[in-house]
Amino acid sequence: MSSYSSRYTAAILWVLLSTALWTLIFAAAKFADGSMGTFQITLLRYIGALLTALMLARATGGLAAHRSTRTGSHFVRAVCGSGAAVAVTWSSAHMLLADATALSMTYGVMLVLLGVVFLGERPGYLMLWGSALSLGGAAVVMVGKGAFQGVLPLGPALIAVVGAVLMAVEGLLIRVLGQTERPLTVILHVCFFGLCLMLVPALLNWQPASIYAMLLCVGLGPLAILAQYCTIRGYRSAPLSVVGPVDYSWLIFAALLGFFAFGESLGTATLIGCALIVGGGVTLSRARHT
Numbered sequence: 001m002s003s004y005s006s007r008y009t010a011a012i013l014w015v016l017l018s019t020a021l022w023t024l025i026f027a028a029a030k031f032a033d034g035s036m037g038t039f040q041i042t043l044l045r046y047i048g049a050l051l052t053a054l055m056l057a058r059a060t061g062g063l064a065a066h067r068s069t070r071t072g073s074h075f076v077r078a079v080c081g082s083g084a085a086v087a088v089t090w091s092s093a094h095m096l097l098a099d100a101t102a103l104s105m106t107y108g109v110m111l112v113l114l115g116v117v118f119l120g121e122r123p124g125y126l127m128l129w130g131s132a133l134s135l136g137g138a139a140v141v142m143v144g145k146g147a148f149q150g151v152l153p154l155g156p157a158l159i160a161v162v163g164a165v166l167m168a169v170e171g172l173l174i175r176v177l178g179q180t181e182r183p184l185t186v187i188l189h190v191c192f193f194g195l196c197l198m199l200v201p202a203l204l205n206w207q208p209a210s211i212y213a214m215l216l217c218v219g220l221g222p223l224a225i226l227a228q229y230c231t232i233r234g235y236r237s238a239p240l241s242v243v244g245p246v247d248y249s250w251l252i253f254a255a256l257l258g259f260f261a262f263g264e265s266l267g268t269a270t271l272i273g274c275a276l277i278v279g280g281g282v283t284l285s286r287a288r289h290t
Contacts, residue, residue: 048221
C-alpha cells in the first residue's frame with residue numbers, strides 16, 4: 001500500500017471511531033425516552049466536556065498554552081454546530097424523520113464541494129468514485145426507511161437543508177483549524193462557546209429529571225471529548241473529499257445500535273446501503289489526492 005493509502009486509511013479509521021462515538025452520544029435522547037429535552041441533554045454534555053477539557057488543559061500547560069488568535073473561527077464553528085443540531089431537531093419534528101435525515105445527509109456532498117472551492121482540493125478518480133458509492137449507500141438506506149415517498153413540506157425541508165449547510169461549514173472549519181491549532185485548543189473553545197449557546201434554550205425548556213439521569217448526561221462529556229479528538233485527527237490528516245463521505249458510516253452504526261439496543265430490524269435496503277458505504281470507504285482509503 002502506498003504512503004497515500006496508509007495516510008488516508010489512518011484518517012478514515014479516526015473518523016470511523018469518531019462517528020461510532022457520536023452515534024452513542026446522539027442516541028442519549030432516545031435512551032432518555034423523553035425525560036429530558038435535546039437542549040438540556042446537550043447542555044449537560046457540554047458541562048461534562050468543558051470540565052474534562054479544563055482538567056486536561058491544566059495537565060498540559062494551563063489555559064495560557066491553549067490561547068488562540070482565531071477565536072472568531074472557533075465561535076463560528078460552535079454556532080454552526082449548535083445551529084445544525086437545532087435545525088435537524090426541528091425539521092425532524094415537523095416532517096418524516098426519514099426525509100429529514102436524508103436531506104441532512106447531503107452535507108457530505110457539500111463538504112466535498114467546500115474543500116474544492118475554499119481549500120483548492122482536487123479529488124481524484126477514486127475519491128469521486130468512493131464518494132459516489134458512499135452517497136449511493138446512504139440514499140439506499142434512507143429510501144428503504146421511507147424517505148421521499150410523499151410530498152415534502154417546504155419549510156421543514158428548507159430548514160433540514162440549512163442544517164446540512166451548517167454541518168458542512170463546521171466540517172470545513174474543523175479541517176482548517178486542525179491544521180494550525182492543537183486538538184485540545186479546538187476542543188476547549190467549542191466546549192465553552194457551545195455551553196454558552198445552549199444555556200438559555202436549555203433553561204427555557206428545562207424538564208425535571210433525576211440526579212442519576214443528569215449525571216449520566218454530564219458523563220457523556222468525556223466521551224464527547226474523545227469523539228471530538230478523533231474527528232480533529234481524522235479531518236486534519238486527509239482532504240475533505242476523503243473524510244466527508246466517511247461520515248455516512250453513521251447510518252451503519254445507527255442501524256447496528258438500533259438492532260442490538262432497541263430491537264429494530266435490519267431490512268434488505270439497509271444491508272445493501274451499508275455494504276455500499278463500506279465499499280465507498282475502502283475505495284477512499286486507496287485513493288490518491290491529485
